[in-house]
Amino acid sequence: MADQPWKTDQWFTSPWNHLPEVTESFRLPNRVQVHDVTLRDGEQQAGVVFTKDDKLRIAEALAEAGVPRIEAGLPAVSPADEAAVREMVTMGLPSKIYAFSRCLVDDVKRAADCGVDGVVMEIPSSHHLIGTAYRWPVQRAIDASIEATSLAHELGLTVSFFPIDATRAGLTDYLDLLERVATDGHVDAVGLVDTFGVLSPHGVQLFVRRTRERMGVPLETHFHMDFGLGVANTLIAVAEGVDVIQTTMTGIGERAGNTPMEETVLALLTMYGVETGIDTTRFFELSKLVMDLAGVAQPSNRPVVGEQLFNVESGIITTWVRNVGDQLTESFPYRPELVGQPAPSLVLGKGSGLDSVAAALERLGRSATPEQIERILSGVKDRSLADKGLLDDDQFLEIVDRVV
Numbered sequence: 001m002a003d004q005p006w007k008t009d010q011w012f013t014s015p016w017n018h019l020p021e022v023t024e025s026f027r028l029p030n031r032v033q034v035h036d037v038t039l040r041d042g043e044q045q046a047g048v049v050f051t052k053d054d055k056l057r058i059a060e061a062l063a064e065a066g067v068p069r070i071e072a073g074l075p076a077v078s079p080a081d082e083a084a085v086r087e088m089v090t091m092g093l094p095s096k097i098y099a100f101s102r103c104l105v106d107d108v109k110r111a112a113d114c115g116v117d118g119v120v121m122e123i124p125s126s127h128h129l130i131g132t133a134y135r136w137p138v139q140r141a142i143d144a145s146i147e148a149t150s151l152a153h154e155l156g157l158t159v160s161f162f163p164i165d166a167t168r169a170g171l172t173d174y175l176d177l178l179e180r181v182a183t184d185g186h187v188d189a190v191g192l193v194d195t196f197g198v199l200s201p202h203g204v205q206l207f208v209r210r211t212r213e214r215m216g217v218p219l220e221t222h223f224h225m226d227f228g229l230g231v232a233n234t235l236i237a238v239a240e241g242v243d244v245i246q247t248t249m250t251g252i253g254e255r256a257g258n259t260p261m262e263e264t265v266l267a268l269l270t271m272y273g274v275e276t277g278i279d280t281t282r283f284f285e286l287s288k289l290v291m292d293l294a295g296v297a298q299p300s301n302r303p304v305v306g307e308q309l310f311n312v313e314s315g316i317i318t319t320w321v322r323n324v325g326d327q328l329t330e331s332f333p334y335r336p337e338l339v340g341q342p343a344p345s346l347v348l349g350k351g352s353g354l355d356s357v358a359a360a361l362e363r364l365g366r367s368a369t370p371e372q373i374e375r376i377l378s379g380v381k382d383r384s385l386a387d388k389g390l391l392d393d394d395q396f397l398e399i400v401d402r403v404v
Contacts, residue, residue: 036071058290126166225258247259284341
């Protein structure tokens with residue numbers, strides 16, 4: 001397995017990922033920590049509301065899956081949110097509990113009173129956002145950050161500084177603000193925050209390197225999905241040595257959402273050989289829990305957790321699946337059980353082929369001649385086209401009974 005990390009009994013990815021030409025500049029950490037923000041940034045998706053009980057259920061499930069850091073919420077939002085954070089701290093979960101906080105003294109005190117381990121502290125870092133959205137002078141943002149981070153440190157909290165809209169700030173302005181806060185206030189870690197998902201993958205290396213050079217503290221990713229780049233950008237940051245990634249379950253979050261945990265963790269494991277300590281076999285059930293409580297529907301072919309991800313309609317792929325037997329990674333990049341999904345299902349529809357019909361007949365204990373199978377297939381295609389969907393067993397057997 002060590003000689004071929006791209007091919008194990010659980011996955012089969014590209015050997016090109018491991019060529020020296022690809023990996024020679026990597027600074028991969030031995031292990032990456034997931035800092036899950038489902039309960040805070042995930043709830044910022046329009047229309048999503050988690051009750052206190054919802055938050056506690058999700059936190060428990062995240063902890064059981066091995067998530068080491070859970071961002072419980074912003075205590076200042078409401079008494080219910082504060083109560084949820086307080087109770088989460090008392091649950092004895094193996095995960096560290098963080099609160100989110102604006103750079104305000106009152107927010108910091110509330111977070112500390114809840115008993116959390118750390119606090120993620122936000123402040124705008126782009127001068128244009130400070131001026132137009134907040135209508136503050138830049139110095140006010142700096143002063144507030146210094147005061148609040150200093151207090152958080154005095155109260156025994158780990159401070160992860162969260163510069164909003166960093167990727168649309170002037171690079172010098174961004175770095176100067178960070179340095180001022182770290183020098184006159186306190187910073188334990190810096191979030192690489194792409195608030196609007198506007199950083200290209202080619203810009204990530206610069207973002208990481210310049211921030212590390214100036215700050216010399218641990219870095220954490222926080223990328224959004226407005227252009228669908230959160231996973232790719234997070235992977236590039238990890239290849240630059242970043243060892244904490246902020247994610248949400250199935251990518252829920254503000255606007256287009258946050259970097260999805262399950263896709264990122266699975267890619268790190270199967271393409272980079274980087275461990276996170278997350279039990280990937282819990283992904284399917286964990287995603288379903290979060291999406292059900294959030295009231296959010298997902299595409300049936302969503303990566304990793306889509307409910308029809310391992311359904312096979314295409315005739316040629318059905319043939320592959322039948323021929324490879326238990327060697328499923330010849331037909332799929334990873335086995336369904338690796339992510340808690342059920343076994344592949346050969347389904348019937350417009351795209352089906354002769355092997356699709358033969359497999360359905362075998363499964364249902366029926367038989368037919370080759371000529372009859374062709375006629376059954378024609379009937380399956382007609383029915384699927386008419387209904388614009390897949391056939392269930394009863395509909396299939398109606399066709400079989402007409403033909404055989």
